[in-house]
Amino acid sequence: MGRRSPYPEKFRNDAVALYRAADGKRTYAAVAADVGVTGETLRSWVRQADEHAGRARGEVPGENRDEELIRLRADLSRLRKAEKGVAAGARDPAPGSGLFRCGDEDMTRRWNFISTHRAEFGTQRTCRILQVSRSGFYRWLAAAPARAERQAAEDLLLAEIREVHAAHKGTYGVRRVHAELRGFGHTVNRKRVERLMRRNGIEGRHLRRRKRTTVPDRLAPPAPDLVQRAFSARELDEKWCGDITYVQVGGSWLYLACVIDICSRRVLGWSMASHMRAELVIDALKMAVAARGGSVTGMIFHADRGAQYTSAAFAQVCAAFGIRRSMGRVGSSYDNALAESFRQGLKRETMHQRVFSTVRQSRLEIFQWLTYYNARRRHSALNYLSPAEFEQQHQKERRLTLAA
Missing domain, CATH: 3.30.420.10 (Ribonuclease H-like superfamily/Ribonuclease H)
Known part of the structure; x- marks a missing residue:
């Protein structure tokens, strides 16, 4: 008779379900590392589950059609409610909102117009009509390579931010995205990450109202408060x-x-x-x-x-x-x-x-x-x-x- 496993049966079943949900895209060792066991232990749990169910090894159980249809409908309803502009009756942003606020982009449009049409109308005349200085235009023109390099770096950083955000299922906000980038070896300012995330509509998740689960027993004798809101400890299992x-x-x-x-x-x-x-x-x-x-x-x-x-x-x-x-x-x-x-x-x-x-x-x-x-x-x-x-x-x- 084999030694009894120290892990509860529900835990083993959930670990097997987690491996099967990966659908072959993750190895036993990768899933086992998240669960906190060895790869061989997880492999034996999967094998035992297959034998117990009377299936051949490697077959992955799936949802039946009714369960899958219910799940897909629920996901579709959630997406329609959550995605901006997708819900029925969604309107265009109002004039004067932040989307149409004027700023540096107005001058950039002027510089771009002058650069495009200066051969046809002349730089001096175009600058006079648009009420800008020629020296300012030439400074902008000289800085074009540096701007292009800076924009390329911003685009690369934004792609990495999106990758981190997606890898954590859209839950990470600015601080955790910044910490993840620093963990990868990037030296990047948190305010820069915050600016890019805000400009591109990338944000973490926020909490909604909750249901009451604590129902006290007025007759049961309570234990004393030994923590006193000091939620810190010097040692594990203290x-x-x-x-x-x-x-x-x-x-x-x-x-x-x-x-x-x-x-x-x-x-x-x-x-x-x-x-x-x-x-x-x-x-x-x-x-x-x-x-x-x-x-x-x-x-x-x-x-x-x-x-x-x-x-x-x-x-x-x-x-x-x-x-x-x-x-x-x-x-x-x-x-x-x-x-x-x-x-x-x-x-x-x-x-x-x-x-x-x-x-x-x-x-x-x-x-x-x-x-x-x-x-x-x-x-x-x-x-x-x-x-x-x-x-x-x-x-x-x-x-x-x-x-x-």
Whole structure:
């Protein structure tokens, strides 16, 4: 009998679905790096899933026709609402708006006209009629090569900005795009990136209104607040925090519970279900403990006073692992600000102006975003490193300190 896997079955199934969604465009090693396992481990999970389903190796399961049709219709509706000028009844910009504002382009048009017609009408006469100086025109003419070189550099930078923005599914704003370019070795000013993005209509995503998920149990005894809004830690596994968020799937809801390491901002555990019972947060906590090797005695876990976190079942699981529970006040989002910030980023970057049509689609895209968040998404609180990069750097520095 083989050794039991330390990874939950739902996690393994989501990892297999993530590999299959790549449709052969990503290797086992590439997908496994995002998930946090080895390529051979992911390969064995895919093989086991194929054997369990009775399929030949390499066959990729797809959506049935009804699910695909529903998804495509939902995407089309979202695009019509989101894209400017595409929605029915879209009008032209009003006169006097920023689109028609006069500026340096007026002088540029004059210089271009003079340059085009000076052989026919003469430079002096054309400059006099257009009320510009000849010396200004000749200075503009002499600077033409430098302008062309500068414009070529702008076009190249804009292409790289678009590539970064598209690679992160349109979620990155100015600061993260700038950090990504700097990470690639480019020495570029943030204000220049901001100007190009604003001029070309490139922007990150913004959050919409949210649904209430924290329902406190007035009768359950609360735990003390051991964090006191100090969402920082010197070491990994010193403090964790957690929260519940929701995803709309057709006319129903899918709930997601996450556990985050406050030091590295890494999502250690998560669980998705169609209910908000205590098992939802217990499964996420157990996954986080397994990700850290099973030994987390003395660690602080901070959450809000939702009924799931104040339940006796959750308290028993925390006691079994030696975890110290901590809770903020009722109705104060600042008392769990880190988890709130993570939830906003998740909703902004995965659920922006959209409704998932199937549970399978929502699970796959959320799992994909969580692995992307841990492995590649740059975090402002980590000096624009990803959580995985930060943990590697933190552990390396700690080993050097111990060696010294």
